[in-house]
Amino acid sequence: MFYGGLFWEYLKNYAKTRLTYRADFWVEVISDLMFQGMNLIVILIAFRHTPTLGGWTEAEVVFVYGFFMVPFGIFGCFFNLWNFSDRYIVKGEMDRVLTRPAHNLFQVLLENMDPPSLFGAIVGGIIMAITSVQMGITYGPADILVLMLLVAGSVAIYFGVYTALTAIAFYSDAPTGILPLMYNIQNYGRYPINIYNKMMRFLLTWIVPFAFVGVYPAAYFLKRSGPDDILMAFLTPVVGLVFAGIGLAVWNHGVKRYRGAGS
Template identity: 55%
Template sequence: MFYLQMLAQYIGQYLKTRLQYRSDLVVELVSDLLFQAVNLIFIIVVFGHTDFLNGWSRDEIIFIYGFFLVPFALFSSFFNIWDFNERYIVKGELDRILTRPIHSLFQIVLERMELESLFGAITGFVVMAYAGARLGLSLNWYDPILFLVFVIGGALVYAGVFILIACISFWADARTSIMPMMYNIGNYGRYPVDIYNTVIRFVLTWILPFAFVGVYPAAFFLRREEWYVYSFLTPVIGVVFFAISVYVWNEGVKRYRGAGN
C-alpha cells in the first residue's frame, strides 16, 4: 500500500507539472505520433514492392507493429533509464536516492515517468484495429485478458533488458553508449523473427528477447498456431528477465560506494 500511495502521489504531481506547459505537451505528443507514422510508412513502402515477407502479409506485419506499440508505450512511460549512467552514477544523483526509505529503482522509475508516452498505446490500438479489420480477425471472450497479460509481459521484457544494461554502471562507471544501440536492436522485435537468420533469431528470443514484445504475442491473435508456445511464454520471459534485473540491481547497489569527490 505504501508503494501504491507513493505512485499515486508522484503521478498527481507529474500531471500538475506537465499541464502547466500544455503547448510543450502537445508538441511532444505530435512529434511522437509523427515518429510512429514514419515507421508505419516504412512498412507500407516495403510492401509496395511485395505482397508477402517470408509468408507474412502486409496487414499481418502492420498488426504486429501495432501490438508492439502498446507494451513499448507502457515501458516508455515508466522506465526512462537511458541516461542512468550519466545522471545517477557520473553526476552522483544516486547518493540522493539512497538516502530515502524506499527502493532505489522504484524511486528512479517515479522520477523519470513520462506518462504522455501512453498515448502511443492509442496509436497501437488504432493500427491493430485497422489491420485486424482487413484480416477479418475475430475476438474470443478470453482475448482481452490474454492481450493484457501479453502486454505486461512484453513491457517487463523491455524493462528487464534495459535495467540490466543500466546495472553495468555499478561495475563500470564510465560514460557508455550501449543504451542507444540497444534501443535500435529492440526495433527488430517489430518484425517476424523468421525473416532473420538463425543467429539473430536466437538472440532476439533468448538473449535479448525483444521478439516477445512484438511478433510472438501478436502471433497468437493472428492465429499463427506454430507460434503459440512462444506466445504463452511471453509473460514467463517477462517476469524472469525483470526478476533477474531487480536482483542484479540490488547487488549493484550494494557495490556502489558513492560519487566521491
Template identity: 55%
Template sequence: MFYFSMFTQYVGQYMKTRMQYRADMVVELLSDMMFQVTNLVFILVVFGHTQFLSGWTRDEIIFIYGFFLVPFAIFGAFFNIWDFNERYIVKGEMDRILTRPIHSLFQVILERMELESLFGAVTGIVIMGYASIQLGLSFHWYDFFLFILFAISGAFVYAGIFVSLASIGFWSDARTSLMPMMYNIGNYGRYPVDIYNAVIRFVLTWILPFAFVGVYPAAFFLGKEEWYMYSFLTPVMGVGFLVLSVLLWNAGVKRYRGAGN
C-alpha cells in the same frame, strides 16, 4: 499500500507539472505520432514491392507493429532510464536516492516517468484495429485479458533488459553507450523473427528477447498456431527478465561507492 500510495502521489505531482506546460506536451505527442507514422510508412513502402515477406502479409506485419507499440509505450512511460548512468552515477544523484526509505529502483522509475508516452499505446491499438478489419480477425471474450497480460509482459521484457543495462553503471562508474545500441536492436522485435537468419532469431528469442514484445504475442491473435508456445512464454520471459534485472540492480547498489574523487 505504501508503494502504491507513493506511486499515486508521484503521478499526481507529475500531472500538475505537465499541465503547466500544455503546449510542450502537445508538441511531444504530435512528434511521437509522426515518428510512428514514419515507421508505418516504411512498412507500406516495403510491401509496395512485394506481397509477402517470409509468408507474412502486409496487414499481418502492420498488426504486429501495432501490438509492439503497446508494451513499448508502457515501458517508455514507466521505465525511462536512458540516462541513468550519466545522471545518477556520473553526476552522483544516486547518493540522494539512497538516503530515502524506499527501494532505489522504484524511486528512479517514479522520478523518470513520462506518462505522455502512453499515448503510443492508443496509436498501437488504432493500428491493430485497422489491421484486424483488413484481415477479418475475430476475437473471443478472453482475448482482451490475454492482450493485457501479453502487453504488460512485453513491457517487462523491455524493462528487464534496460534495467540490467543501467545496473552495469554501478560497476563501470563511467559513461556507457550501450543504451542507444540496445534501443536500435529492440526495433527488430517489430517484425517477424523468421525474416532473419538463425543466429539473429536465437538472439531475439533467448538472449535479448525483443521478439516477445511484438511478434510472438501478436502471433496468437493472428492465429499462427506454430507460434502459440512462444506466445504463452511471453509472461514467463517478462517476469523472469524483470526479476533477474532487479537482482542485478540490488547487487550493483551494494557495489556503489558514491560520488566524489
C-alpha cells in the same frame, strides 16, 4: 498502500509540472507519434515492392507493429531509465535516493515517468483494431485476458533487459553506448522472425528476447499459429518474469556496490 500512495503523489506532481508547460507536453507527444509514424511508413513502402514478407501479408506485419507499440509505450511511461547514468551517477543524485525509505529503483522510476509515451500505446491499439477489422479477426473475453497477459509479459522483458543494462552505470560511469544499440536491436522484434538467419533468430529469442515483445505474441491473434507458435506466444510472460528477475538482481547488486558520487 505505501507505494500506491507514493505513485499517486509523483503522478500529481508530474501533472502540475506539465500544466505549467503544456506546449512542451504536446510537442513531446507529437514528436513521438511522428517518429512511430515514420516507422510505419517504412513498412508500408516495403509492401509497395513485395506482396508478402516472409509469408506475412501487409496487414499482418502492420498488426505486429501495432502490438509492438503497446508494451513499448507502457514501458516508456513507467520504466524510463534513459538518462540514469548522467543524472544519478555522474551528478550524484543516487545519494539522495538512497537516503529515502522507498526502494531506490521505484523512486528512480517514479521520478522519470513519461506519460506522453502512453499515446504511442494507444495508437498501437488503434492500429491493431483497424488491421483486425481488415483481416476479420474477432476477440472474445478470453482473448482480451490473453492480450493483457502477453502485453504484461512484453513490458516485463523490456524492464528486465533495460534495467540490467542501466545497472552497468554502477560499475562504470563512462558512457558505453549500449542502450542506443539495444534500442536499435529491439526494433527487429516488430518484423516476422523467419526473415532472419538462424543466429539472428536465436539472438532475438533467447539472448535479447525482443521477438517476444512483438512477433511471437502478436502471431497468436493472427490465427496463423501452429502448436510451436502458440507455445512461443505463451512463453512471453515466462520469459518476462525471468528477465525481470535478472534485471532486478543485477540492479540490486549494483546498488550494493555503489559507494557514492565521491568528490
